[in-house]
Amino acid sequence: xxxxxxxxxxxxxxxxxxxxxxxxxxxxxxxxxxxxxxxxxxxxxxxxxxxxxxxxxxxxxxxxxxxxxxxxxxxxxxxxxxxxxxxxxxxxxxxxxxxxxxxxxxxxxxxxxxxxxxxxxxxxxxxxxxxxxxxxxxxxxxxxxxxxxxxxxxxxxxxxxxxxxxxxxxxxxxxxxxxxxxxxxxxxxxxxxxxxxxxxxxxxxxxxxxxxxxxxxxxxxxxxxxxxxxxxxxxxxxxxxxxxxxxxxxxxxxxxxxxxxxxxxxxxxxxxxxxxx
Amino acid sequence: xxxxxxxxxxxxxxxxxxxxxxxxxxxxxxxxxxxxxxxxxxxxxxxxxxxxxxxxxxxxxxxxxxxxxxxxxxxxxxxxxxxxxxxxxxxxxxxxxxxxxxxxxxxxxxxxxxxxxxxxxxxxxxxxxxxxxxxxxxxxxxxxxxxxxxxxxxxxxxxxxxxxxxxxxxxxxxxxxxxxxxxxxxxxxxxxxxxxxxxxxxxxxxxxxxxxxxxxxxxxxxxxxxxxxxxxxxxxxxxxxxxxxxxxxxxxxxxxxxxxxxxxxxxxxxxxxxxxx
Numbered sequence: 001x002x003x004x005x006x007x008x009x010x011x012x013x014x015x016x017x018x019x020x021x022x023x024x025x026x027x028x029x030x031x032x033x034x035x036x037x038x039x040x041x042x043x044x045x046x047x048x049x050x051x052x053x054x055x056x057x058x059x060x061x062x063x064x065x066x067x068x069x070x071x072x073x074x075x076x077x078x079x080x081x082x083x084x085x086x087x088x089x090x091x092x093x094x095x096x097x098x099x100x101x102x103x104x105x106x107x108x109x110x111x112x113x114x115x116x117x118x119x120x121x122x123x124x125x126x127x128x129x130x131x132x133x134x135x136x137x138x139x140x141x142x143x144x145x146x147x148x149x150x151x152x153x154x155x156x157x158x159x160x161x162x163x164x165x166x167x168x169x170x171x172x173x174x175x176x177x178x179x180x181x182x183x184x185x186x187x188x189x190x191x192x193x194x195x196x197x198x199x200x201x202x203x204x205x206x207x208x209x210x211x212x213x214x215x216x217x218x219x220x221x222x223x224x225x226x227x228x229x230x231x232x233x234x235x236x237x238x239x240x241x242x243x244x245x246x247x248x249x250x251x252x253x254x255x256x257x258x259x260x261x262x263x264x265x266x267x268x269x270x271x272x273x274x275x276x277x
Numbered sequence: 278x279x280x281x282x283x284x285x286x287x288x289x290x291x292x293x294x295x296x297x298x299x300x301x302x303x304x305x306x307x308x309x310x311x312x313x314x315x316x317x318x319x320x321x322x323x324x325x326x327x328x329x330x331x332x333x334x335x336x337x338x339x340x341x342x343x344x345x346x347x348x349x350x351x352x353x354x355x356x357x358x359x360x361x362x363x364x365x366x367x368x369x370x371x372x373x374x375x376x377x378x379x380x381x382x383x384x385x386x387x388x389x390x391x392x393x394x395x396x397x398x399x400x401x402x403x404x405x406x407x408x409x410x411x412x413x414x415x416x417x418x419x420x421x422x423x424x425x426x427x428x429x430x431x432x433x434x435x436x437x438x439x440x441x442x443x444x445x446x447x448x449x450x451x452x453x454x455x456x457x458x459x460x461x462x463x464x465x466x467x468x469x470x471x472x473x474x475x476x477x478x479x480x481x482x483x484x485x486x487x488x489x490x491x492x493x494x495x496x497x498x499x500x501x502x503x504x505x506x507x508x509x510x511x512x513x514x515x516x517x518x519x520x521x522x523x524x525x526x527x528x529x530x531x532x533x534x535x536x537x538x539x540x541x542x543x544x545x546x547x548x549x550x551x552x553x554x
Contacts, residue, residue, distance in 0.1 A: 009386060013295035016285060016387070020294060084388060086395030092530050095398075099533055107396050109286060109388030109491050110293070111361060116386040118363030121372075214386050253369050256376055 002069065002098045003078045004085035006110025009214030011040050012048035019108045023049050026078040030056040030068055034156060035090070036082040036113075037173075037237065039215040045080075053080070057156055061090055065097050072103045083112030113239060116213050117148060120220050121253020122241060149181060149240045175236035178209030178221075182229035182240065189225075201225065201242060206264065208241040208254065209233055223259030231259060279346065279375045280355045281362035283387025286491030288317050289325035296385045300326050303355040307333040307345055311433060312367070313359035313390075314514065316492040322357075330357070334433055338367055342374050349380045360389030390516060393490045394425060397497050398530020399518060426458060426517045452513035455486030455498075459506040459517065466502070478502065478519060483541065485518040485531065486510055500536035508536060 003022045008014030015023075023029055031042060031053040038045070046053050056068065056079070068079065085091050085107055098105045162169045185201065192199040203226040211219040211233035219233045228240070246254070251264070258264045280299045285291030292300075300306055308319060308330040315322070323330050333345065333356070345356065362368050362384055375382045433447045462478065469476040480503040488496040488510035496510045505517070523531070528541070535541045 006388065008293060011295075013298070014293050014386075016291050016293050017297060018288075018290035021290070084392045084395065086398075087392070092398050092526050096526075096529050096533075107393075107491075109291075109393040109396070111283065111386035111388055112392045114392040115361045115364070115389045116384075118361065119384050119386070121363075121369050214384075249369050249373075252373050256373075 001076050002072045002094075002103050002105040003076065003108060004091060004095070004105065005078055005080050005108045006084040006112070007038060007045075007080055007082050008110040009038070009083060009113065009116055010212070010218075011038070011215060012044055014110070014214060016108060016110060019110065020049070022076070022108060023051055023078050023080070026076040027071070028054060028075075029078045030054045030080065032056050032061065032079060032081045032091075034058045034061075035087065038082050039212050039217075039235075058090075059156075061094065065094055068094065069098055069101055069103055072098065073101070084110050084114070087112050087114065111214060113213060113237075117210065117239060117241070119213060119218075120208050120210060120222070120241070120257060122208065122243065122250050123247065149242070176238065177236075178211065178233050178238045178240050179229050179231055181238070182207065182209070182225055182231075185225060185240075185242075186229055206243045206246070206254065208243065208257065210239045210241070211235070212237065213239070220257040221259050222254040222257040223263045227259045227263060278353050279349045279371075279380050279382040280353065280385060281368060281372070281382065282355055282357050282385045283361040283389070284315060284322075284357055284359050285387040286315070286360060286390065286393055287489070287495075288315070288492060289321055291387070291491060293385060293387060296387065297326070299353070299385060300328055300355050300357070303353040304348070305331060305352075306355045307331045307357065309333050309338065309356060309358045309368075311335045311338075312364065315359050316489050316494075316512075335367075336433075338371065342371055345371065346375055346378055346380055349375065350378070361387050361391070364389050364391065388491060390490060390514075394487065394516060394518070396490060396495075397485050397487060397499070397518065397534060399485065399520065399527050400524065426519070453515065454513075455488065455510050455515045455517050456506050456508055458515070459484065459486070459502055459508075462502060462517075462519075463506055483520045483523070483531065485520065485534065487516045487518070488512070489514065490516070497534040498536050499531040499534040500540045504536045504540060 003026065005015070005019040005022055007019070029049070029051050031045065033042070033055050034057050042053055042055060061068070068077065071077070079085070079094065081087070081091060095105055156170045156173070158167070158169065159171055186203060189199060189202055204224045206222065207225050207228050208220065208222045209228050209231060212235065217234070221228065221231050221233065223231075243254075255264050280303065282292070282296040282299055284296070306326070306328050308322065310319070310332050311334050319330055319332060338345070345354065348354070356362070356368075356371065358364070358368060372382055433450070435444070435446065436448055439446045463480060466476060466479055481501045483499065484502050484505050485497065485499045486505050486508060489512065494511070498505065498508050498510065500508075532541050
């Protein structure tokens, strides 16, 4: 059996009881280490699980999946993923390879940023996912529902030069921060204004920045876009939500996280123009 | 401290280790019992946690929240929610009441249908949430991204007569099934066609029915809308996805769940007209 086990978002104890039991009984346990990161590292997980983990980077999962699946028809293999196992296409690919090889699989779900983001009080029903590759994709900025932008993650990526030369030298991991994303959005706003093109957001659009959701030191701030461009939410991973039409209860929740006590005081909630404060 | 603890979707062991530790240390533990259900009941949870659970129905949460929060400034109270705690607006309300009463709160996340739905292989990025109140809302049917419709849940609801007479007599719980939702959609398709109005779906639109996601006996079927109107996925809870533009990898995954071996064979994946097979 191939078990795809979600680890949740925060620390070692965010695994489910069911997931932990699976890890303890499997003959090999892989840790997927490129679509997301936990606030704790591999070593902390190994100590807590009492198991050695095999790091599975993008190369291994995409090019050496057979090694991960080896023997999984007669023994149990676990593949651990931060968040929920079905956040990234690559893991569908692993499932398909397993099924084609006659290997059964089971998914053990957990929280992911897709649902945990609700902790800021915005209803998931109104959340659309934005461009995963940075915040520069202007196409998405005309939507009126809340827009969730994941900050860009670059782990084990090669520079263009090293890629062309076939050298397996990797850049240090980089994680986009909320203030960097907000700064890029402000640039788009300014560029559009210069070109006199319409855009649904402005410097005053209410946004929410979230960091390390689910971890003990998670940080949430709500404020105008230009305020978020100046905030420092600490270590990765960061997410940014551009709010759309806000329900009064959503406004009340956002006020809990206001960058400044009065920054969301004037927020109106009466009509669809409420995404500026 | 008020702890809002997600229970995940399947059985007793879908709670996180962190969540289980919280339940064991709290002085009172409430089980929210109206926005969703687990495949196991209150008694199974009580036995597994080794704790008595206080059932919190809609009336209690909406009208007697002070009782839930009583003493939570000096002791620990847990509020358990199937899935993730922030799936329903009501729980934002509880958080706001806590904060206003000077009570700290902490959220312990878990899988919810919003992210676990990815197990059918459709990327969440393309998923929009449809009408929660049944599938009859025609407004949403013109979208082209995948549309997730939760089947209607009616728990502890009064009949109109009992409501008007102020009698606290409740109807038996009802859960809409995938085939009922598909049947309602077919009716909309037929009505629209009679009125010669445009609609983005037809009898041949590829849909996915899911039941008891995350539980050991979860069921997933993929097929044309008219095929799903004839399927029986067993007990609640059910969800239905109307697919939009499909990525080739999504098609491969859906074929794993085809209602009939050949029902998705002819599915094309080359352009945005791919949502008919």
